[in-house]
Amino acid sequence: MSDPLTLAQLEDIESRHVLRNYARLPVAVESGADVWLHTVDGRRVLDLLCGLGVTSLGHAHPAITMAIQEQAGKLLHTSNLVHLQGPTRLAERLSKSSLGGGVLFQNSGAEANEAAIKLARRHKRGGEIVSLFNGFHGRTYGALSATPQEAKQEPFAPLVAGFRAVPPTPDAVRDAVGDGTAAVLLETIQGESGVLPIPVEVLQAAREACDAHGALLIVDEVQSGMGRTGDLWSYEASGVVPDAITVAKALANGLPIGALVTAPHLYDVLQPGDHGSTFAGNPLACAAALAVFDVMERPGFLERVNEAGARLRAGLEALPDVANVRGRGLMLAAELTPDAVGRHGSAGELALRLITDHDVWVNGPTPSALRLLPPLTIRDEQIDEGVARLAAGLAAR
Numbered sequence: 001m002s003d004p005l006t007l008a009q010l011e012d013i014e015s016r017h018v019l020r021n022y023a024r025l026p027v028a029v030e031s032g033a034d035v036w037l038h039t040v041d042g043r044r045v046l047d048l049l050c051g052l053g054v055t056s057l058g059h060a061h062p063a064i065t066m067a068i069q070e071q072a073g074k075l076l077h078t079s080n081l082v083h084l085q086g087p088t089r090l091a092e093r094l095s096k097s098s099l100g101g102g103v104l105f106q107n108s109g110a111e112a113n114e115a116a117i118k119l120a121r122r123h124k125r126g127g128e129i130v131s132l133f134n135g136f137h138g139r140t141y142g143a144l145s146a147t148p149q150e151a152k153q154e155p156f157a158p159l160v161a162g163f164r165a166v167p168p169t170p171d172a173v174r175d176a177v178g179d180g181t182a183a184v185l186l187e188t189i190q191g192e193s194g195v196l197p198i199p200v201e202v203l204q205a206a207r208e209a210c211d212a213h214g215a216l217l218i219v220d221e222v223q224s225g226m227g228r229t230g231d232l233w234s235y236e237a238s239g240v241v242p243d244a245i246t247v248a249k250a251l252a253n254g255l256p257i258g259a260l261v262t263a264p265h266l267y268d269v270l271q272p273g274d275h276g277s278t279f280a281g282n283p284l285a286c287a288a289a290l291a292v293f294d295v296m297e298r299p300g301f302l303e304r305v306n307e308a309g310a311r312l313r314a315g316l317e318a319l320p321d322v323a324n325v326r327g328r329g330l331m332l333a334a335e336l337t338p339d340a341v342g343r344h345g346s347a348g349e350l351a352l353r354l355i356t357d358h359d360v361w362v363n364g365p366t367p368s369a370l371r372l373l374p375p376l377t378i379r380d381e382q383i384d385e386g387v388a389r390l391a392a393g394l395a396a397r
Helices: 007-017 062-072 085-097 109-123 141-145 150-156 170-176 200-213 234-238 283-296 301-317 338-344 347-357 380-395
Strands: 029-033 036-039 044-047 103-106 128-132 163-166 181-186 216-220 244-247 258-262 322-328 331-336 363-366 369-372
Touching (some): 044 380, 062 283, 085 103, 085 258, 103 109, 109 244, 109 258, 163 170, 170 200, 200 216, 283 301, 301 331, 301 380
Parallel strands (some): 128 181, 181 216
Antiparallel strands (some): 029 036, 036 044, 244 258, 331 369
């Protein structure tokens, strides 16, 4: 095997052959193990972001690696026109662990949300989709139309018609939902907008309004699901049960997969040919996802996530430059003090220096907040190491 390219070589090739769609960090990763990323220049970076919430069991987890290796030697693809072991077993696990209805596989969170929008419109023809300010549901056209963020929407207008965004308050949700509403689509914790928990009163109001008007309540679990908040699904903590959820990111710990999961009463809404995807339910991704479920369903796993989250929260709250910490489980944001923001320019600029100068990876989804999505398998000493590195970065001038 040839030697890895240097950062400079990678940047040179990308400047000539890769569209400038991503603002990459000046870091070149070669491999990963557990909570660590290894760069081509020999550094070891503590990964407290999990590829934006994807590698929730860490890098090169042995159970996931073994499942992928075994499946790769059996079957990589046929199509959705035949019965397959892995996707069928995974659909059963997803259904039984959540809403008990049907599952439609996709390749990403955005695609899962597209399927959910289609489900809602099939259920109520021509109905409006209501979403919440600061929500994020993806960058494909339907999902983007449900993402009321001007910077993301404006370059691609006109968007899909029939979407309305409202403030995350009970009254605003009640007023927006009527007989012409097909669905309310929301996150219980808005990850991309800075880990903003939606009050349970808003979730309850959405459930009541949807019931009153025959609309669907769809919860986007793309970032908050699969144990991230200390429950397998984030909606469980609220006691509000949706009609459908969308899942992706951590489902296969790094392989592309998404899913729409419905309650039983929606099982027959989508008909053959209504939606499709060549690679959805890919046997390799499904094998990895089944292995992820095996790990996450071990006794004590979710309890440990909550313990780790409490330890990380306490460590962050003890930092003098942190004004407050929000979120649940291991989906957290540290809101910086105005003084810290003033010294560092913004949370994004600080996050850049944290990875380049202090070998710890978080990100800044807002100008004043650092987001942390560490592996759910993180150990106490690794949490303490992460807090120490963040403290060093915050203290640096």
